[in-house]
Amino acid sequence: MTAPRLAPRTALVLGLALVLLAFMAGAASGAYPIAPAELLRMLAGGVQDTPAQLVFLNIRLPRLLLGVAAGAGLGVAGALMQGLFRNPLADPGLIGISSGAALAAGVVIVLGTQWFPALPHTLGSWTLMLAAFAGGLGVTLLIYLFAQGPSGTHIGLMLLAGVAVNAVAAAGLGYLNFIATDEQLRNIQFWLLGSLGGARWSAVALVAALVAVACTAALAWARPLNAIALGEAQAALLGVNVERVKRAAVVITALAVGAVTATTGIIGFVGLIAPHWVRLVAGPDHRVVLPGAALLGAALVLAADAVARTVAQPAELPLGVLTAFIGGPMFLLMLRRFRSRV
Numbered sequence: 001m002t003a004p005r006l007a008p009r010t011a012l013v014l015g016l017a018l019v020l021l022a023f024m025a026g027a028a029s030g031a032y033p034i035a036p037a038e039l040l041r042m043l044a045g046g047v048q049d050t051p052a053q054l055v056f057l058n059i060r061l062p063r064l065l066l067g068v069a070a071g072a073g074l075g076v077a078g079a080l081m082q083g084l085f086r087n088p089l090a091d092p093g094l095i096g097i098s099s100g101a102a103l104a105a106g107v108v109i110v111l112g113t114q115w116f117p118a119l120p121h122t123l124g125s126w127t128l129m130l131a132a133f134a135g136g137l138g139v140t141l142l143i144y145l146f147a148q149g150p151s152g153t154h155i156g157l158m159l160l161a162g163v164a165v166n167a168v169a170a171a172g173l174g175y176l177n178f179i180a181t182d183e184q185l186r187n188i189q190f191w192l193l194g195s196l197g198g199a200r201w202s203a204v205a206l207v208a209a210l211v212a213v214a215c216t217a218a219l220a221w222a223r224p225l226n227a228i229a230l231g232e233a234q235a236a237l238l239g240v241n242v243e244r245v246k247r248a249a250v251v252i253t254a255l256a257v258g259a260v261t262a263t264t265g266i267i268g269f270v271g272l273i274a275p276h277w278v279r280l281v282a283g284p285d286h287r288v289v290l291p292g293a294a295l296l297g298a299a300l301v302l303a304a305d306a307v308a309r310t311v312a313q314p315a316e317l318p319l320g321v322l323t324a325f326i327g328g329p330m331f332l333l334m335l336r337r338f339r340s341r342v
Contacts, residue, residue: 011282015295019068022302026064027056030309034060066199066207067305068298070264071274073211073256075297076218078271079278079289083225084249085155088279092257092271094162095143095250097136099169101261102192104135106176109187128191129203129262136258139165144250152243158250194265194320196305207263214256215294221248222286229284267320269327270297276331300326 006014028034034042034052042053077092085094092098107115108131143165147158173192177185224245227235232242260267278292304322311317 006282008282008285008288011278011288011292012295015278015292015299018299019295019302022299022306023064023068026067026302026306026309027060029306030055030060031314062201062204063196063199063305064302066196066204066263067301069204069208069211070196070260070267071270071296071298071301072215072294073207073260073297074267074270074301075274075293075295076211076215076290077253077256078273078297079275079286079293080218080221080225080249080253081271082275082279083228083286083289084246085159086229086231088276089272092253093166093268094159095253096139096162096165096169097254097257098261098266099166099173100139101132101136101258102266103169103172103176104138105132105191105262105265106173106188107131107135109191110176110180110184132262133258136261137254139169140250140254140258144247153246155246190318191265192320193318194267194323195308195316195318196264196301197316198263203263207259210259211256214252214259215290217248217252218290219287221245221252222290225249225286226284265320267301267323269323269331270300273327273330274300 024036024039028036028039032052032055034056038052039056042056074092078090081090081092081094082088084090105128108128112127112131143158143161144153146161147153147155149157173188177188180188224235224240227238227240228242228245230238235242235245257271274297275289275293278289278296282288282292300323301319304326305319308317308319308322
């Protein structure tokens with residue numbers, strides 16, 4: 001028996017409601033809890049110069065906004081990859097963006113002072129973020145070039161190139177872990193496990209702008225992705241420039257995931273789970289899946305961050321660990337419930 005699907009508008013309104021609920025829960029929870037009533041008064045402008053307001057505006061709000069941007073970027077990127085590969089198991093990590101960013105960040109952490117001694121003085125705290133962003137984009141470009149053939153971009157070759165590059169990046173990170181000092185090793189592991197703890201207003205503004213551009217651009221390709229779901233040959237017969245869609249999807253994914261990963265580290269499972277759940281409850285139309293995945297991805301990251309800040313106080317669990325703990329069982333439950341459709 002097929003589960004009933006929600007109307008597109010209902011699904012998007014539900015996604016927005018989940019984001020707002022997760023935002024409020026994240027704003028109220030933490031080492032310094034804020035009562036919901038006081039939080040509502042602050043949002044309405046009724047509280048001035050209280051400790052709770054200072055905590056919310058200076059610490060919690062930029063973190064929450066970064067979580068929204070990160071979840072939306074990962075959700076849209078996952079929807080694009082699943083549409084491009086025509087496979088619900090596809091993930092942005094398939095084309096090596098996260099591993100490329102991780103390798104570049106590891107190089108800067110371990111070898112940065114030896115190889116690029118002037119960079120910390122020139123770029124300051126932006127050094128690691130810019131290096132990770134450049135590493136993610138560079139690896140994506142390399143994989144895209146490997147996937148080129150006489151007849152255009154081959155999705156199968158892109159997948160195989162991604163597997164190879166991910167393996168090389170993992171080997172590089174293993175070597176960096178081997179030669180790193182204890183402090184460098186802790187920094188690498190903290191970055192690899194993901195966190196919103198480094199949120200600051202300048203970084204939030206930059207990431208939010210890049211993710212907004214990526215999400216807007218992705219929506220422009222919703223109809224071509226619907227056509228590609230029928231097959232590349234059928235899409236070409238319908239007048240879709242398949243090669244252009246592939247190129248746009250890779251560029252948009254690299255932009256969104258590169259920006260997010262460079263700021264938060266690696267956050268897994270969001271790009272896999274969010275678009276899949278939207279597709280199950282609202283159908284395969286990318287005009288709904290893309291914005292729905294952005295909303296659900298934002299809600300998942302905000303909810304996971306709220307749990308990460310409260311479950312082991314005063315310590316903070318890595319966000320990537322929480323998303324894997326949440327995403328893994330959700331994915332297994334989803335497979336068990338809908339395996340009859342396979």
